[in-house]
Every structure is written in structure tokens, then in C-alpha cells.
Amino acid sequence: MMAGAQVGDKITEVNGKSISTWEEFLNEVLTGEGKPLNMKVKRGTEDVSFNIVPVINKAENRYLIGINTKVVKPSFTESIYHGFNQTGSMVKQTFAFFGQLFKGKLNANDVGGPITIIKVSGQAAKAGVGTLLFFTAYLSVQLAIFNIIPFPALDGGWILLLLFQIITGKEVDKEKVATINYYGFLALMALMVLVLIKDIVNPIQF
Structure with missing residues (x-):
């Protein structure tokens, strides 16, 4: 000690x-x-x-x-409290991670893709059901937060568009929206391919 x-x-x-x-x-x-x-x-x-x-x-x-x-082992009521508390902690950590990523304080070596997720899932499964469930919950929180980023083709992009229409009272041209979402989707697919290549060429070491 x-x-x-x-x-x-x-x-x-x-x-x-x-x-x-x-x-x-x-x-x-x-x-x-x-x-x-x-x-x-x-x-x-x-x-x-x-x-x-x-x-x-x-x-x-x-x-x-x-x-x-x-x-x-907590009581039933304590479990509910700790569940909400743990979820809040995951949300804070995920926002902090994305914040550092967008500020350039993290590099490509700190980002993992599908292969990394499979590796971590395997390690979590070996560690026990509790660890695997925790990792699954953490991954779900990260994906949910990523999905609300105000970027075309993501739910966050649709929310931003809806807020714009509510504030301005104007309806955005549907063809323009479709075009923007199309290129946004292509950008996301390109990002996914880059992360997958990084996963293969320079995987995160555990």
C-alpha cells in the first residue's frame, strides 16, 4: 500500500x-x-x-x-442511483474525448474502429459478464453522442435543420437537404474506411 x-x-x-x-x-x-x-x-x-x-x-x-x-454489492435503490450516476459519468467522459479530439489534443493512435471494438469486446467477455455489459453500455453511450453531432446524415444534423426551420419559419428545400445528406453520408463512409485502415495498419495496443 x-x-x-x-x-x-x-x-x-x-x-x-x-x-x-x-x-x-x-x-x-x-x-x-x-x-x-x-x-x-x-x-x-x-x-x-x-x-x-x-x-x-x-x-x-x-x-x-x-x-x-x-x-x-449495492441495494436495489442504490443500484438505480449508481446506474444513472455511471451513465452520467460515461456521457461526461465521451464529451471530453470528442472535445479533445476536435481540439487536436488527440492523435489517430487514440481512435479505434471495428477491429478495436472486437478486440476489446473479446477481452471484456473474458473478464466476465459484468465487464462485457459495462463495455456494451459505454459503447452505446459513445455511439449515441456521436449520432447527435450536428453533421449531415446524422440525427444531430436533422435536429439542427429542424431548429433552423423553427427559428426562421422557413422550410429548407428538400432536394438541397437530400444532396447535403448524401455528401455527409459519403464523408462518414470515408471516415469509417480511414479508421478501419488505421485499425489494420496501426492497431491500438492493449
């Missing part, structure tokens, strides 16, 4: 950010690039703060801090 952490501690904050899921905690560790993490945990009835310095694992090429989780 490292740097003041004890068995039974419940992580509540990292670097001033509220933590409610293990994925949120891992994100802080992995994106911190080895910088000290200011941890706040609930230890019994007390709030305890301490610092942890992540250590690079050269074999896995990622930062670790030497702690692990314990599975706790």
Missing part, C-alpha cells in the same frame, strides 16, 4: 475534482502524466487528504499508483 492509502478508503476527490466512479479516477491518473495527485478519501467518518506520485509501468507504458478496487 502506498503513500497513505489504506484498505477501505473511499476516493472522493482527486486534485480538487469530485470522483464518483473508478473510471473517473483512472482518467485523472492516466492524464496526469506522472504528476503528484492530491487525494481526498473517506476513511470511516473522517475526510483524509494525502498525495500520491504515480509510477510508470514500462511494460504496460502507463502510470500506476499501486491501489485496487473492491466490489461492493
